Amino acid sequence: MKNKLEDDKHCFACGEKNPNGLNLKFSLRDGKVFAEFILHKTYQGYKDIVHGGIISTLLDEAMVKVALxxxxxxxxxxITVRLKxxxxxxEKAIVEAHITEKHRRIIETSAIIKKLDGxxxxxGYAKLLRQD
Incomplete structure (x- = not known):
């Protein structure tokens, strides 16, 4: 039996009620999701650089969100992540994701994060397990 997935608006990545979260706001357009963001020092690794784990979280959230x-x-x-x-x-950036393949139980997705200059x-690439 699968767990019932509930959104209580406290998701670390997109939860609007999470004061410590990333508060991402996604839009769906032509089968892709997009979210622009700017991160502050709370999310840094080395001085003035966004932590790689946060980058991975952004990619993961976008890939799940495109299905949701x-x-x-x-x-x-x-999930596979390649930091470039x-x-x-x-610095303002954008994360975007789309579905690459659909199988009976698995959905394959890909995502990128890019600066506004491209x-x-x-x-990132992910295999997502359907919960329906």
Whole structure:
């Protein structure tokens, strides 16, 4: 039996009631999700650089959100992240994700984070397990 997935608005990545979270706001357009963001020092690793774990969280959230916003409840089963360039604290960036393949129980997705000038920060790939 699968757990019932409930959104109580306290998700670390997108929860509007989480004062310590990332508070991402996603929009769905043409089968892709997008969210612009700026991160402050709370989320840094090395001086003035966003922590790699936060970058991974952003990618994971976008890949799950692309399925959720299309009515498919999922959880992450497997994720691969490739960090390409540092993202500086206070720098505006965008995360985007789309579904690459659908199987009976698994949905495959990919995501990128890029600066507004197009510089690639990171890319991710995930296999999501359907919960419906």
């Amino acid at each position: 916003l299309q009515g498919v409840p999922v959880v992450t089963a497997e 360039n540092p993202l500086m604290i206070g 510089t690639l920060i990171a890319e």
